[in-house]
Amino acid sequence: MKTKVGYYGIFLTLALILSYVESLLPIQIGIPGVKLGLANLVCVVALYKMRGKEVVILAIIRVLLAGFIFGNYFSIIYGLAGAILSVFVMIGLKKTEKFSVPGVSIAGGVSHNMGQLIVAVFVVQTYSVGYYFPVLLVAGLVTGLLIGICANEILKRITHINMKN
């Protein structure tokens, strides 16, 4: 129990630090709104180390804290929509056991972007954001793949951590 709380804290802290690192990176690839999603790395790793319910809680707390510290009201709303959808999709895909870590992560990246796009449609009340759909799909695919490859390498090296029981 003691170690479980400790790991929980470490995962959350890592996610927050990665959010911070990402807010420092001035990656302007000409596509507004597209980020690497470094903090999602922690979620993907946690997915294989914690129970589903705990990963959902971790993702929500991470978005809330990161939003209050580095973002604003809007980044919390968009972050929550993206994070919750992506975590549920990833849990679902992982349960099928047919996908490897990068595959699960790709689905997470894509669904994260879709969640944000859906909120954007509601906020601006127009479907004109729809032209962004293919861009976000491919962006989610690429970032999801990169994060998935990293997560896969990390998971190989932390086999001694198990918080499932």
Place this chain on the structure above:
Amino acid sequence: MKKFTIYLAGDGLPHMKKQDIFLIFIILVIAACAYCAHYYIAPPEGNYVEVKVDGVIEGTYSLSEDQEIVINGGTNVLKIEDGKAKMIEADCPDQLCVHQKEISAAHESIICLPNKVVVQTVTGNESGIDAMTN
């Protein structure tokens, strides 16, 4: 004493399963379809820009006329020059709309989410000249 194992880089790419490749393929196909659908539906050139605030049309402006438009009581400023529209000012913290590239082709848009401002190019016959408030 705990045993530490040193891992060397160069394990190669993780072993992707058949389903992973299939997933990537499906996503790319959907993206390509969505892109094509958008490309074919949209006419090549937009004649007007339509400015919407919170879903309500605030005004329609001609792209052929160089001008600066103050939107939403001053939260955003749009500049039209050489048939292209660009957001030059916004009071939001992220400034994403200001960094977005200028628009000219039909159905391109500049969106400022914090201020709920959508600037979209439209062709004259579809927006209706009646809508012009300039």
